Amino acid sequence: MDSDEVVPDPTHKVDENLDEKYPNRPHNHAPTFAFHELYLNLFNPLSEIKKKPPGLAPGRRKVGPQGKGAAGLNPYELRRDVIARFISRWRKDVGDDIYPAFRLILPDKDRDRPMYGMKEKIIGKMLVKIMKINKESEDGSNLLNWKLPGQSSTPMAGDFAGRCYDILSKRPLRTEPGDMTIDEVNEKLDKLSIASKEDQQTPILAEFYRRMNPDELTWLIRIILRQMKVGATERTFFNVWHPDAENLYSISSSLRRVCWELHDPNIRLEAEDRGITLMQCFQPQLAQFQMHSFDKMITRMRTTEDDPVFWIEEKMDGERIQLHMAPDNSVPGGRKFCFWSRKAKEYTYLYGNGIYDENGALTRHLEDAFADGVRSLILDGEMVTWDPEQDAPVPFGTLKTAALAEQRNPFSKGPRPLFRVFDILHLNGTDLTRYTLRDRRNALKKALRPVRRRFEIHPYEEATTAAEIETCLRKVVAEASEGLVLKNPRSPYRLNERHDDWMKVKPDYMTEFGESLDVVVIGGYYGQGHRGGNLSSFLCGLRVDDSHSSQGAEPEKCWSFCKVGGGFTASDYQEIRHHTEGKWKKWDPKKPPTNFIELAGGGAQHERPDMWIKPSDSVVVCVKAASVATSDQFRMGLTLRFPRFKKLRKDKNWKTALSIQEFLDLKSNAEQEHQDKKFDVDNSRKKRVKRTAMRPLTIAGYDEKENAEYLGPSGHVFAHLNFFVMTEANAPEKKSKAELEQLVKANGGKIYQTNTAAPDIICIAERRTVKVASLQKSGDTNIVRPSWLMDCVKQNIKDAGLSDLILPFEPRHMFFTIEGRDEEISFNADRFGDSYARDTTVEELKETLEKMGHLKQESEHTLDCRTSKRIEALIQRKVDSGYTAPCGWLFRDLVLYFVTSNESSGEENGRWSPNLGLTLAQNTARFGAASLTTSLDNPGITHVIVDQDMASSLQVVSLRGSLATRPGKKLPHLVSSKWVEESWKNGTLLDEERFQVRR
Known part of the structure; x- marks a missing residue:
């Protein structure tokens, strides 16, 4: 079976009793739209918004997420507007049953249609056959080898649907939009999903080819592959369709139920319909990604002094x-x-x-x-x-x-x-x-x-300190386990949500367990999207030595061992290309180069590359990884977990690279050292935790003598709202950032750590940090003071929690207001600042009386122009084509300590050097979500950053001595500020050894 072919589930059955199961299902009063309506009025407009966010047209002002009307809309609102117009037309011209359209709009959410068993390679073969293209021709080769660069100026390497459009548009049977309706397309796709053989699927795809133009066929291929990428998530479609749609999908995983049970947006789900149902699949709770600091993770799980216990489970x-x-x-x-x-x-x-x-x-x-x-x-x-x-x-x-x-x-x-x-x-x-x-x-x-x-x-352990996490983590590492999951025992179950109540900890983040190995590049894989057209990741192997050679002598041959795709800069790729130019060969599955490269799986050729190279023509790269794991996908039977490129070993060739036996010896020695090494934990500081007796949960008819206590949120005033809290609160009362986040979550809101992680995020701040200043400078997002959160909660309490009142923004609530919204917000209070919507406090009344005599407007402080421009230029550079994750997360798991020239020279700490380079590196790290600390005693420090041009050799030696004597703490990397700058420029964490302070 081809490696990228997907076999449909033979047990899938179509429910033929839909009218009995859904007696109140809606019925359309007219035929469905033509299929081309989808791409003309929905897919293409959404894709245009994704490609090119709206600029400032003449006479228009840019307005943020809450801006309305003629002032302009932001990309999210434009997407909602496109979707809302389409849904409104459907309801008017077709009816209330939008399920036929949603099956094509959100194909990856349609669980009622099985997988087609067709991936890019199979579709490419069918199209070559249907269009009668010679396989050896340029177009035939481009379709069958869609990841490879085109033989001429063919664009879109790595984008299969785009490559199909390029070829289909040269041979269209239709140039005008086709006449197939959405219902007809669904009927054919149902047949396609049931067909299990290529000769059954090809006639169906041929009919699509006859009746659709190239644009329609391109979108149809995206639907079959379930790779729409239109720039709008299912959450946006669900929210426009019905306010309870997302909730119902979370508890049912059924697109059909969402469309048929929620066809009227004015009829809300009953309380009893909002929970999970027996024999109905739901979307489970997920664990939050790990933070680097264990102490921070414990704090985020909302532990309290009264009940500081959290649970540790092994991650399976x-x-x-x-x-x-x-x-x-x-x-x-x-x-x-x-x-x-x-x-x-x-x-x-x-x-x-x-x-x-x-x-x-x-x-x-x-x-x-x-x-x-x-x-x-x-x-x-x-x-x-x-x-x-x-x-x-x-x-x-x-x-x-x-x-x-x-x-x-x-x-x-x-x-x-x-x-x-x-x-x-x-x-x-x-x-x-x-x-x-x-x-x-x-x-x-x-x-x-x-x-x-x-x-x-599954067992768990109770814990209260970060030291207990590390002890458990070292234990699971010794047992080659997946990692840990930390859980808050006071938390409810949160459907379809990644929440701080569950947090995963993987040993991959603990660099002391990593290996650094010199391996031979023996193959390459073409990338997709931004990486399309170039080899973006490499298959690496271990040299076959005498003891593993069937011929007795040492041959020019390698066994596949791992794939490496991270840690490369643009110059690294360029240097590898320079050393291997003209030596790459296309991999032929029918004639694999078994004399030089041995893959796993025999004829299955696991992890076979797009291109291959002889070991003697290749380069040796040094890679490091978290650990070694067993794998049947590589000939070694072992592989590296999460390997990362470290450097190119120009001083080595394939004959001096790591051999199979050398690696096995290294692995054996490392395991023996690991067994001999003892981890001593300081138990003197650990308090004995008295386990509190668990109150049993009582179910009616199960144990009538006991009642279960529900520890739920204190209110719902922020339900369905998303927040990004950036600073603490100073007025009307002091609250830390963590306390504000807890306040939001306790009242039904969701917390995110970037302003782009979810739609309609409300940004909270009242102090100008670098993040706040950057967001303010963009001018497209309101920034609200924390006092608004407290006012909403207080007003909700006064109303006995019956109103769930979201207060309108008032001028006193706004830290920054986007252009065009000032006047609208000012209408929510009188000219003296007295609110129309909430009760006024005594302090506010005093302020109002003072303002009645003399109203003054306070001017905003501005950032230093030169510094802000340089910061902006740095953070807005486009990341390298190999980078896929959001740039704002680049340093998100790291804790950085920046050393000033004053500090390194022995002067009193607390005054930062005016060195602009170090300041830029510091701000860049903040933009990349790093945690910055001002204390060298912080046990979670991962990197100490020094400006090498400003530090003397004596200062560096002194600093190394201070780091080495930190008892019981990990030794952080000591690197120059160039490491931050270059990692940001290349969009990937570069190896620290390149930037070590050498003095």
């Missing part, structure tokens, strides 16, 4: 699975099961639909797995592969194979599926998502009877 290397169990009335005492993955793919056919399902790899072992009285439940957990012989989990990637083997032989001693349960969300008809994790865990223990090595409750 498997597949996230939700299990639903309901009574089966067809069998006395029977139970029926359903299994879904995080992406809502159903796996019931694999793990079993009942206790007596002979094809169930898991359920046939669960007859005694539930306590008496448990009739129905929903469990959240991880399905892993367990090897009984080693009594240890098997790395990810073997789960389906193990499940199929278990189906054939349920009592074999080979690897088997093991379901590790870490949460219960439904029990005997009661939705438990709003109960605390502590209560849910207690209910889980009472409801299940574990089945050893098949169905178990």
Whole structure:
């Protein structure tokens, strides 16, 4: 089977009783639009907004997210406007059933249509056949090798749909838009998804070719590949369609339900319909990405002095699975099961639909797995592969194979599926998502009877300090585990949300576990998008030595070992091209270069590259990684986890690069050293934690003597609102940034750490930091003072929490107001600042009386012009084509300490050097989301930054001595400020050794 071919799920069944299941489903009063309406009035306009955000047309003023009317709209509002116009037309001209259109607009969210089993390579072959193109011709080669640069001036290397358009537009059967309706396209796509062979799929694609013009076909290909990329997320479409659409999708994962049950935007979901439902797949809670400081992570989980406990769980290397169990009335005492993955793919056919399902790899072992009285439940957990012989989990990637083997032989001693349960969300008809994790865990223990090595409750440890996290992390590293997950035991379950209540910790972030190895480049892969047309990542290998050669002598041959694509600068790519120019050859799967390169998988040729190169013609690169992991995708059977390019080894050739035996020796020595090394933890400072007794969760009919306590939010005034809190509050009362974020979350709001992470984000600040100044300078976002948050909460309390009142912005609430909004905001208070919408405090009344005599306007302070221009020039440089993540996250996991010339020379600390280069590096790090510290005693410091031109050798030696004597703390990198600047310019974290302070 081709490596990029996807096999459709043969068990997928179409529900033929839709009218019974959805008795109130809407029906359209007219035929659906023609398919070309989608791309003319929706896809193309949205793509244009994505490509080129609206500039300032003559006579127009740029206005931020809340600007309205003739003053202009920001890109997000323009997208909403395009979508709203399309939906309005559909409702008027077609009807209330928009499901046919949404299936094509959001194809990756349509769980009712199975995968097509077609990826770029298969579609390219079909188009070559349909258009009768010679495979050896320029167009034929461009279609079949879409990642490679075109043979002439063909654009869009790495963009398959774009490459298709370029070729289709030369051979169109139609130039005008086609006549296929949206319903017809859906009907053909249903047939395409059921067809399992290429000769069944080709006639369907040929009909699309006959009846569509090149633009329509290009968008159709994007729909088949489920790669729309129109610049608007499903959240935007859902919010325009209905205010409860996103919530319903989170609890059901059903696009059909969203369209059919919420067709009237004026009818809201009832309270009982807002929770998860038995036998309905939901979108699970996800763990937040790791911060570098463990102390900061603990603080963000809202631990308090009264209850500072958090939980530590091992992060498992498997597949996230939700299990639903309901009574089966067809069998006395029977139970029926359903299994879904995080992406809502159903796996019931694999793990079993009942206790007596002979094809169930898991359920046939669960007859005694539930306590008496448990009739129905929903469990959240991880399905892993367990090897009984080693009594240890098997790395990810073997789960389906193990499940199929278990189906054939349920009592074999080979690897088997093991379901590790870490949460219960439904029990005997009661939705438990709003109960605390502590209560849910207690209910889980009472409801299940574990089945050893098949169905178990995932363990956790209670902790209160960062030291305990590091101890557990070192333990899982020693056991080659995936990492840790920290959880807040006081938290509810948050559907379809990545929240600070769950935070993952991976050993990949702990650099002391990394390896640095010299490997040979033996292959290259063309990139996509910005990287299209060039080799953007490389296949690296280990040299075959005498002991691993079948010929006895040492051949010119390498075994595949890892892929490296990060850490390269533009000059690194250029230098590799310079040394290998003219030596690359196209990989031919029919004639693989087995004399020089050996891949894994035999004929399957795992991880085969687009281009290959002889080891003697190639270069040696030094790479470092987090750890070594087993893998059947590389010939070594091992690979590097998250490898990163370190430097080009010009002093080495393939004969002096790392050999297979040398690597195995290194690995063995490292493992032995790891066993010998003891991690001493200072327990003298650790307080003994008295475990508080968990209050059991009581379900009606389960234990009537006890009641469960719900520790939910104190209000809902900020429900459905998104916030970016940038500074602390000083008035009317002092609150830290963390306390403000807690206030928002406790009242239903969502917190993000950038102003672009979600739509309609409200930015909160009252102090001009670099981030605030940059946002203010852009002029397209209001910045609101924290006092507005406190006023909304206080007013909500006064109204007994009945109104959930969002107060309008008043002039006193605004730290910065975008152009054109001043007048609108001023209407929310009188000319003396007295609010029309809320109760005035005594202090405000005094201020109002004073203003009645003399109104003064305070002038805004301005940034130093020269400094701000240089900062702006630095941060707005385009990142290199190899960079994919948002530039604002480049330094997000790092803690940086900048050394001033005064400090390094021994002068009293506290006064920064006027050196502009160091200041620019400092501001750049802030823009890249780094945490800056002013204390060298901070245990989380990862990098100490010095301006090498300003520091003397004695100062550097003194600084190194200070860093080396920090007891019990990690040794940070000591680098020059050039490391920050060059990493930012190249859009990737560069290797620190290049920028070490050498004096």
